[in-house]
Amino acid sequence: QQPVQSPQAVILREGEDAVINCSSSKALYSVHWYRQKHGEAPVFLMILLKGGEQKGHEKISASFNEKKQQSSLYLTASQLSYSGTYFCGTAAPSGSARQLTFGSGTQLTVLP
Amino acid sequence: KAGVTQTPRYLIKTRGQQVTLSCSPISGHRSVSWYQQTPGQGLQFLFEYFSETQRNKGNFPGRFSGRQFSNSRSEMNVSTLELGDSALYLCASRGTGLETQYFGPGTRLLVL
Numbered sequence: 001q002q003p004v005q006s007p008q009a010v011i012l013r014e015g016e017d018a019v020i021n022c023s024s025s026k027a028l029y030s031v032h033w034y035r036q037k038h039g040e041a042p043v044f045l046m047i048l049l050k051g052g053e054q055k056g057h058e059k060i061s062a063s064f065n066e067k068k069q070q071s072s073l074y075l076t077a078s079q080l081s082y083s084g085t086y087f088c089g090t091a092a093p094s095g096s097a098r099q100l101t102f103g104s105g106t107q108l109t110v111l112p
Numbered sequence: 113k114a115g116v117t118q119t120p121r122y123l124i125k126t127r128g129q130q131v132t133l134s135c136s137p138i139s140g141h142r143s144v145s146w147y148q149q150t151p152g153q154g155l156q157f158l159f160e161y162f163s164e165t166q167r168n169k170g171n172f173p174g175r176f177s178g179r180q181f182s183n184s185r186s187e188m189n190v191s192t193l194e195l196g197d198s199a200l201y202l203c204a205s206r207g208t209g210l211e212t213q214y215f216g217p218g219t220r221l222l223v224l
Contacts, residue, residue: 040217041216041217049211100145100204100213102147102154102156
């Protein structure tokens, strides 16, 4: 079952913060976050593993609440380059195979 | 390291034809997954190959098939194309024992 992302879309001014949420009804092994710009491939941002710590990358960080099967992506002091569609991909515990099930995406627009 | 490469980048076919797409993973990566992206259905998992064996398969008809060669390069074949097969087809490679999947630029298929 597809994870649910919220919000579906958000518009920010440069320098503002945003939070994107990803929620699953299934037990998760990992949560993967990607950003995709129009006409391009998804670019990997970060991964959170069950039992792992909160991850951070410059001004983008994420958390994973294993009990609630939820993950949140935090974008602080947003820049114009942050615009794009953000996807969370979830993987269930299934041996060594890794099938990612993606949410429908959150469209982020950063205005000057 | 060079990233994931996919060929061709763009393809136009007519209904009933078949098509073969190619993916070369990051050097040293042995796992290749294929995804279909459409505006209506989003990013959907097709299948994963590891060491020339299909390890996991998504919910797609048998017209969609794939294979992987000893050098880890993978091909995806779609037979008897339908209009609804028009999509961006992405492959992602993953290192052995690692979780992160890196996407290639994709092949945009248009079925007329």
